[in-house]
Amino acid sequence: MTTTPIARASQARSLGRMLVVRVLGTIGILLVLSIIVFSMLHLAPGDIVKNLLGNRASSPEAIAAIRAQYNLDQPLYMQYLIWLGNTLTGDFGQSIRLQDSVSNVIGSRLGITAALSGLAFLLAVIVAVPLGVQSAVRSGSWIDRFATGFGIVGLSAPTFAVGLLLLYTFAFYLPIFPVYGSGDGGLDTLWHLVLPAITLALGLGAIILKLTRTAMLRELESDYVTFGRARGLPDRQVHLIALRNAAIPIVTGASLVLTFLVGGTVLAETTFALPGLGTLLQGSVLFKDIAVVQALTLLVAVTIAIIALLADLAYIFLDPRIRAKESAQ
Amino acid sequence: MSSTEAIVLAKLPRSRRRHPVAVWLSLALLGVVAFLVLFGNLIAPDATAQSILDSLLPPGSPGHLLGTDELGRDVLALTIAGAASALVGPVCVALGSMLLGILLGTVAGYLRGPIDFIIGRWTDLLFSLPLLLAAIVVAGVFGAGYWMTVLLLILLFSPSDIRIVRAGVMEQAARPFVEAAQMLSLSKTRIMFTQVLPNVWSLIITNSMLNVAFALVAFSSLSFLGVGVAPGTADWGRQLTDGRAIMIDNPAAVLVPALLIIGVASAANLVGDWLGQNLTRTGRS
Numbered sequence: 001m002t003t004t005p006i007a008r009a010s011q012a013r014s015l016g017r018m019l020v021v022r023v024l025g026t027i028g029i030l031l032v033l034s035i036i037v038f039s040m041l042h043l044a045p046g047d048i049v050k051n052l053l054g055n056r057a058s059s060p061e062a063i064a065a066i067r068a069q070y071n072l073d074q075p076l077y078m079q080y081l082i083w084l085g086n087t088l089t090g091d092f093g094q095s096i097r098l099q100d101s102v103s104n105v106i107g108s109r110l111g112i113t114a115a116l117s118g119l120a121f122l123l124a125v126i127v128a129v130p131l132g133v134q135s136a137v138r139s140g141s142w143i144d145r146f147a148t149g150f151g152i153v154g155l156s157a158p159t160f161a162v163g164l165l166l167l168y169t170f171a172f173y174l175p176i177f178p179v180y181g182s183g184d185g186g187l188d189t190l191w192h193l194v195l196p197a198i199t200l201a202l203g204l205g206a207i208i209l210k211l212t213r214t215a216m217l218r219e220l221e222s223d224y225v226t227f228g229r230a231r232g233l234p235d236r237q238v239h240l241i242a243l244r245n246a247a248i249p250i251v252t253g254a255s256l257v258l259t260f261l262v263g264g265t266v267l268a269e270t271t272f273a274l275p276g277l278g279t280l281l282q283g284s285v286l287f288k289d290i291a292v293v294q295a296l297t298l299l300v301a302v303t304i305a306i307i308a309l310l311a312d313l314a315y316i317f318l319d320p321r322i323r324a325k326e327s328a329q
Numbered sequence: 330m331s332s333t334e335a336i337v338l339a340k341l342p343r344s345r346r347r348h349p350v351a352v353w354l355s356l357a358l359l360g361v362v363a364f365l366v367l368f369g370n371l372i373a374p375d376a377t378a379q380s381i382l383d384s385l386l387p388p389g390s391p392g393h394l395l396g397t398d399e400l401g402r403d404v405l406a407l408t409i410a411g412a413a414s415a416l417v418g419p420v421c422v423a424l425g426s427m428l429l430g431i432l433l434g435t436v437a438g439y440l441r442g443p444i445d446f447i448i449g450r451w452t453d454l455l456f457s458l459p460l461l462l463a464a465i466v467v468a469g470v471f472g473a474g475y476w477m478t479v480l481l482l483i484l485l486f487s488p489s490d491i492r493i494v495r496a497g498v499m500e501q502a503a504r505p506f507v508e509a510a511q512m513l514s515l516s517k518t519r520i521m522f523t524q525v526l527p528n529v530w531s532l533i534i535t536n537s538m539l540n541v542a543f544a545l546v547a548f549s550s551l552s553f554l555g556v557g558v559a560p561g562t563a564d565w566g567r568q569l570t571d572g573r574a575i576m577i578d579n580p581a582a583v584l585v586p587a588l589l590i591i592g593v594a595s596a597a598n599l600v601g602d603w604l605g606q607n608l609t610r611t612g613r614s
Contacts, residue, residue: 029457044470149351152602156594158546160553161587164569164576168584172576263461267550271573281462282554285469297466305457 015316022312026305033301034087037294038080044290048072051290052096087298093291097284102295105280112182113276116193116268117261120200128205129250132212133243136220137235147209154206159264163199163271170195180273196272200264207260211253215246252315258307262300352603355596362593365412373409388581395581398571404582410563411586414552415593418479419544423537425483430490431526431533437491438498439521445495452488460485461550469556478557482547486540493536497529531608538601542594549590565590 044051050058052066066072071079086093092102135147171179183192219225219242228238269278277296284292384401386393395404437448463485468478501507502525510520552558552566560567565586572582 025453029454032454033458040466040470045472152598153591153595156542156546156598157591158550158553158566158594160550160566160569161590164573164583164587165591168576168580172580259459262459263465263550266461266465267553270554281465285465286555288470288472290470293466293470297462300459300462301457304459308457 018316019313022309026309030301030305034084034298035080037297037301038083040294040297041290042076044288046288051288087295092295095284095289095292097287097289097292102291105292106277106295106299109275109277109280112189112193112274113265113269113278115189116196116200116274116276117265119190119193119197120204120264120268121257121261123197123201124204124208127201128208129212129243131205132209133216133239135209136213136216137239139217147213151206151209151213154202155210157202159199159203159267160271162202163196163268166195166199167271182274182276192272192274196268196274199271200261200268203260203264204257207253207257208250211250211256212246215249216242219243219246248315252311258304262304351599355599358592358596359600362412362416362589365409366416369409369412373406385575385578387579395585396579398568398579398582399575404568404579404585407563407568408565408585408589411565411568414475414558414562414564415545415549415590418475418482418548419541421479422482422486422544422548423540425479426486426490426540427533427537429483429487430494430536433487434491434494435498435521435526435529438495439502439517439525448491448495452491455485455488458485461547464547464551465554465556468551469554473557475558475562478548478551482544486544490533490536490540493532494529497532498525501525501528531604535601535605535608538597538604542597542601545590545594545597 041051042048049063049066049072052070053062071082074082090103092106094100095102095105098105131143131147131150135144138144167179171177177195178192181192183189222242222245225238225242228241229235265276266278266281268274269276270282273279280292281296283289284296384397385399386396388394388396388404390396393403393405395408397403398407433448437445464478464481467473467481471477473481498521507520507525510524515524548557549564549566549569552562552564553570555570558564558567568586569583569590572579572586576583
């Protein structure tokens with residue numbers, strides 16, 4: 001397609017405008033979320049000072065210190081602005097449950113969660129993408145039926161129920177894997193992460209499988225596949241070309257995968273008693289350790305917003321048809 | 330694009346009949362669980378009755394087919410009683426979210442303009458939160474009980490219903506019969522709810538069935554984490570939390586509710602998929 005310089009310029013302008021709109025929208029959503037997260041402290045049942053003091057003795061000095069630290073005598077919008085400023089500079093306050101700064105608490109547990117999610121994601125992609133391709137290519141065959149059944153169970157089965165079944169089968173009944181905890185680091189930790197990762201990968205894999213299958217089915221019906229076949233290209237090559245085009249909807253499904261992963265890690269870590277961010281969230285929620293809950297919620301919201309933004313942008317930049325349509329508007 | 334309905338309602342390019350046996354089995358399982366919800370208290374003894382003498386018995390003990398848990402409660406009776414908690418909440422969530430979806434989705438899709446914009450940003454905001462995380466945080470921090478959790482989940486589930494109804498209504502609103510109704514100067518409310526909405530029902534019903542499946546997963550996940558259901562309540566998710574510690578002595582206390590949750594959620598999902606494939610084809614062009 002030949003584009004005149006003028007057309008190209010207007011295309012760039014329109015893309016630029018889209019980018020700005022998207023980024024502003026994301027920032028807007030994050031601001032609204034930050035207000036909601038901030039008000040959590042004030043809306044939570046019970047006295048705010050007591051909530052912040054936790055189990056510590058509530059001497060008048062301690063109460064005064066808390067009031068000063070959280071600027072409770074200031075008007076509400078000032079409290080929010082101060083809180084937002086602290087949060088943006090990485091100061092999330094103190095955990096009343098663990099008696100440590102929130103950033104330390106989160107930092108010390110980030111590793112386990114990152115390793116677990118990474119491993120699960122890797123497993124899910126390795127199994128689900130080829131299975132999805134095969135299931136689309138041989139639509140209606142036994143492999144497709146198996147994949148569809150697996151997809152339905154994987155999408156519906158809650159992570160913790162699957163985890164407990166695996167835990168019973170492979171840690172109690174057949175004692176192959178360790179039962180609880182994260183091990184002593186290195187390979188031992190990796191070994192402890194296998195069962196939780198498989199548990200998480202089942203749900204993740206089901207989503208990726210469904211995305212892959214739907215996208216591949218659509219691509220296999222397009223003209224270029226028919227022409228490729230008519231020209232005598234080997235099946236393998238045709239499938240690879242189709243997969244390259246199917247990759248766009250699969251990649252942009254990333255935010256869906258991430259959304260699942262956030263809930264899934266909480267459940268998987270709780271099931272296998274792994275000291276990660278998920279169990280931290282669960283413990284903090286039950287203890288009403290609000291500073292930690294606020295920090296974790298914001299962390300997740302920011303991560304998801306950024307990835308969703310990147311996925312949307314990838315969508316625009318990967319697919320020339322979308323680009324053309326956006327600039328035509 | 331990147332939303333749950335995109336994946337659950339992704340229409341398959343070629344029509345293929347789902348193996349009907351699986352659908353019948355799913356309906357049967359859902360029927361049995363519904364029966365337990367309605368008549369469970371007639372066939373099973375009081376689930377929360379504790380017997381101190383025979384606490385923690387293995388499965389197959391006399392008088393306790395599935396054994397007892399730590400507190401000496403009969404696992405079978407507890408599981409039967411848990412059916413109510415497992416099914417009633419999710420069905421209420423699906424119905425409530427359907428109602429919100431019909432109201433807001435029809436209004437947004439038919440009237441468009443500023444009200445559509447506001448509803449659209451509202452669904453954007455709710456969609457940007459991971460559902461389970463939001464439920465854990467809000468229900469946990471506020472110490473919500475069962476029915477507060479139902480309300481919370483209705484709120485969190487509604488964006489998908491709103492978007493689906495809105496898209497369906499927008500598709501219908503461009504059709505000649507709507508123009509005809511406008512020519513007859515029917516009121517906007519009447520056109521929306523008596524002319525346009527009936528054509529979108531198939532989409533709504535399909536999504537509500539899928540919502541039951543996902544709400545069941547969300548509910549049991551919350552109660553597994555200790556949120557939304559009071560300790561001591563007969564609830565499958567709760568049973569799994571309590572049963573984890575006694576897995577060696579009485580595996581049935583964990584395996585039976587776990588398999589039930591997986592089975593019922595899968596069944597509801599399968600029926601939803603099947604409805605989607607068979608209903609939506611007639612409902613839309």
